Amino acid sequence: MPRKRTPRKIVEPPKFKGFRPYGCNNDSAKGEVELLYEEYEAIKLADYDGMSHHEACVLMGISRPTFARIYESARRKVAAALVEVKSIKSVYGNASLEGNWFKCTKCFNLFTIPSPGTKMACPICKFEEIENINKSKRI
Amino acid sequence: MKTVITASSADVESKMDPRFGRCAFFCLYNDEDGQTTFIKNQFKDAQGGAGTKVSEMILSMGVNRVISGDFGPKAKEMLDKFKVQLVKIQDDQKTIKEIISSLA
Numbered sequence: 001m002p003r004k005r006t007p008r009k010i011v012e013p014p015k016f017k018g019f020r021p022y023g024c025n026n027d028s029a030k031g032e033v034e035l036l037y038e039e040y041e042a043i044k045l046a047d048y049d050g051m052s053h054h055e056a057c058v059l060m061g062i063s064r065p066t067f068a069r070i071y072e073s074a075r076r077k078v079a080a081a082l083v084e085v086k087s088i089k090s091v092y093g094n095a096s097l098e099g100n101w102f103k104c105t106k107c108f109n110l111f112t113i114p115s116p117g118t119k120m121a122c123p124i125c126k127f128e129e130i131e132n133i134n135k136s137k138r139i
Numbered sequence: 140m141k142t143v144i145t146a147s148s149a150d151v152e153s154k155m156d157p158r159f160g161r162c163a164f165f166c167l168y169n170d171e172d173g174q175t176t177f178i179k180n181q182f183k184d185a186q187g188g189a190g191t192k193v194s195e196m197i198l199s200m201g202v203n204r205v206i207s208g209d210f211g212p213k214a215k216e217m218l219d220k221f222k223v224q225l226v227k228i229q230d231d232q233k234t235i236k237e238i239i240s241s242l243a
Contacts, residue, residue: 007212095212096212101227107229108229109226109227109228109229110226110227110229111224111225111226111227112219112224112225112226113224114219114222114223114224123204123224123226123242124226124228124238124241124242125241
């Protein structure tokens with residue numbers, strides 16, 4: 001049995017469900033490529049945010065070679081979609097959504113703050129010095 | 140406010156279960172009257188989708204906070220959507236009693 005895939009951390013999932021080509025002959029626009037969340041994230045980090053592969057792999061919680069492989073496959077899929085006039089569909093993949101986790105600086109437990117009105121304190125030890133782990137990692 | 144803690148057996152002295160969807164028991168704690176109720180996890184050995192099924196069950200009970208060791212991506216997505224607070228306890232040797240006393 002192969003080793004389990006490390007979940008790839010994603011800060012924000014893509015805001016679209018897909019892209020479709022337009023202005024082409026309807027017969028030629030057929031089929032779709034499945035762009036995984038982690039591939040979208042790889043393109044975003046490396047090409048949009050202009051990060052090096054090393055910085056990006058740390059953010060996603062994977063090794064640099066793994067990041068390079070995901071990025072490579074993402075570029076190939078986008079290129080295939082453009083050249084072969086296919087639509088792009090975003091698919092969940094092996095992602096783990098890294099949304100709004102906070103860490104208590106005293107007991108180190110992780111927790112979420114679901115609604116903005118909630119008190120910004122650790123639910124376990126009531127300590128008020130907490131940090132957003134996503135923001136601290138991004139620096 | 141209702142809190143669910145994942146438990147390894149139906150006893151307040153037992154340890155917290157670090158898994159969410161496949162824990163043995165749920166300890167439902169109500170901090171208004173201080174009562175604890177233990178519920179057996181019927182999805183413990185489910186083929187798949189244990190996290191989703193357990194999340195549905197927890198949402199139907201009107202729980203505001205879930206304490207466990209870790210959450211899968213689907214369970215987290217679902218519980219986030221319904222504004223349930225998630226807490227990941229890093230020290231998995233803690234007992235249910237210790238967690239409840241720290242909540243009070």
